[in-house]
Amino acid sequence: MSYQTVPGPVEGPLADNERLKRESNFLRGTIEQDLRDPLTGGFNGDNFQLIRFHGMYQQDDRDIRAERAQQKLEPLHNVMLRARMPGGIIxxxxxxxxxxFARDHTLYGSIRLTTRQTFQFHGVLKPNIKLMHQTLNQYGIDSIATAGxxxxxxxxTSNPVESKLHQEAYEWAKAISEHLLPKTRAYAEIWLDGEKLGPDEEPILGSTYLPRKFKTTVVIPPHNDIDVHANDLNFVAIAENGELVGFNVLVGGGLAMTHGEKETFPRKADDFGFIPKEHTLAVAAAVVTTQRDWGNRVNRKNAKTKYTLERVGVEAFKAEVEKRAGVKFADSRPYEFTSRGDRFGWVEGIDGKHHLTLFIENGRILDFPDKPIKTGLAEIAKVHKGDFRMTANQNLIIAGVPARSKKKIEELALKYGLLAPVSRQREDSMACVALPTCPLAMAEAERFLPAFVTQIEGVLAKHGIPDDSIIFRVTGCPNGCGRAMLAEIGLVGKAPGRYNFHIGGNLAGTRIPRMYRENITEPQILAEIDTLVGRWANEREAGEGFGDFVIRAGIVKPVIDSARDFYE
Incomplete structure (x- = not known):
């Protein structure tokens, strides 16, 4: 991809999504009319895409799609809703x-914790969609702008220990979320029967919104639990004597790609420099509006912020942000990421409150035959006086527990299987939803992961390192929801039962793994892992992680500049 001489938008015929947004009347479309259509369980025409801006994706159960077709029935259309919960606190x-609501009004009865630090409902049928939004609104929750x-x-960062610093970082996350929200009243009009008040304006997002999805984080070093390099815009908290003074601003990360198209690739974010905290919202808006105006509206596969930076150059993009924000970036302040995963079990914060992090495999909260964890969490919620914190690794923190309540919370967690012991390997593994509900999935991920992790555990035990672990992630397609492109071992779905096998990420989440084997089966993947783990166990240096070992041993070359060497 070559740099262009003059920064600005890409010229050419616009992608059809641009027409759709322009003609949508600020995201209303004809969604209200579709809701009253009893002839289909789905949404028609542009509305199929427009409901995404309201936090929903239309899906169907792909396991029964063929059976329904034989019965001359349309697919079992339903929606997945993703809530807006800045910082993951509930x-x-x-x-x-x-x-x-999950129990009474969804097909699957479950709550799904996501890698975006929120929850999803899966399997909501059309007659229950409006009820869902109104129920959430009653409790102060919405799904505005969680898709589209x-x-x-x-x-x-889910940091319950440094409570004062975390609270301020969390307040900034909420403020950024509110500042960058769509201002259209379409959501309230359609779902909450809000009054129609006249013309809409979108001063930041614009009348045709952004060229592509945009993701933002606030992170507190040294813990990179939100994977900054997976996101368009990141505010890295810089503290002095425990007080937040500002942020280093990282721009242009993203993990999605398209199989077989080398002009698409995962990319790390660039560090633009330091800003005092009072400039946070101005810089956030400047980055978003620069991407709004310069992003690729011709080719959606190259529409993300990472491709804009590659096309116009980092320095040109940075200069435009400075101009729009009226802020000059200072030199980046020193920081280091040393860890990524969640800290399980009890920890005590500096405020004397206690916090219990629970491992939730795949983030799927449901009553399983041997572990009724959904019931258990409801029982805990009935007595807990603090809050819950959903992590970006699909786990849940019971936060703000006074010492006198620890025993009761722990008893409930044990009773309902929420503290069942698991290996470090299982704690360090993650998958997206994939089949049967995600329409983009090419291979299994969530349903594949538990049994495959058991096999990895067996490999580690075979080579005498049962207590070690590898950051392992699986995505059912190359869109990146499971963040496999920041794992030490990342599997990316290629076809049913087949995956591209990537290795070479690191523990801190600051290196993209390289494809080691393409389009291979589960037994082939396991055989490769067996061989590689055997070498790692015998040849590693003290404290050397798996990803660092495969780089040092020359098994794969590190990805230095993914726009240029990811496919080498």
Whole structure:
């Protein structure tokens, strides 16, 4: 991809999504009319895409699609809703409300914690969609801008220990989320029966919104639990004597790509420099509006911020942000990421409150035959006086527990299987939803992961290192939801039962792995892991992670500049 001489938009016929947004009347379309159409369980025409801006994706159960076709029935259309929860914090009252809705009004009865630090409902049929939004609104929750060409749910490090610093970082995450939200009243009009008040304006997002989805985070070093390099815009908290003074601003990360198209690739974010905290919202808006105006509206596969930076150059993009924000970036302040995963079990914060992090495999909260964890969390919510914190690794923190309540919370967690022991390897593994509900999935991910992790555990034990682990992630397609392109071992779905096998990421989440084997089967992947782990166990240096070992040993070359060497 070559740099262009004059920064600005790409010239050419616009992608059809641009027409769709322009003609949508600020995201209204004809969604209201579609809701009243009893002839289909789905949404028609442009509305199929427009509901994404309202936080929903139309899906169907792909396991029964063929059976329904034989019966001359349309697919079992339903929607997945993703809530907007900046920083992932939710109250016990809110938790009980979403628990009840999942039980009573979804096909699957589950709550799904996501890698975007929020929850999803899966399997909501058309007659229940409006009820869903109104129920969430009653408890102070919405799904505005959690999908579509807008700024998505803003992530924040789930740090319950440094409570004062975390609270301020969390407040900034909320403020950024509100500042960058669509201002259209379409959501309130359609779902909450809000009054139609006249013309809409979108001063930041514009009348045709962004060229592509946009993701933002606030992160507190040294813990990179939100994977900064997976996101368009990141505010890295810089503290002095425990006080937040500002942020280093990282721009242009992203993991999605398209199989067989080398002009698409994962990319790390660039560090633009340091800003005092009072300039946070101005810089956030400047980055978003620069991407709004310069992003590729001709080819959606090259529409993300990372491709804009590659096309116009980092320095040109940075200079435009400075101009629009009226701020000059200072030199980046020193920081280091040393860890990524969640800290499980009890920890005590500097405020004396206690916090219990629970491992939730794949983020799927449901009553399983041997572990009724959905019921257990509801029982905890009935007595807990603090809050819950959803992590970007699909786990859940019971936060703000006073010492006198620890015993009761722990008893409930044990009773319902929420503290069942798991290996470090299982804690360090993650997958996207994929089949049967995601329409983009090419291979299994969530349903594949548990049994495959058991096999990896067996490989580690075979080579005498059962207590070690590898950051392992699986995505059912190359769109990146499971963040496999920041794993030490990342599997990317290629076809049913087949994956591209990537290795060479690192523990800190600052290196993209390289494809080692293409389009291979589960037994082939396991054989490769067996060989590589055997070498790692015997040849590694003290404290050397798997990803660092395969680079040092020359098994794969590190990805230095993914725009140029990812496919070498």
């Amino acid at each position: 109250t016990p009252t809110q938790w009980l409300a979403i628990d009840a 060409d807008v700024n998505r749910n803003v992530l924040c």
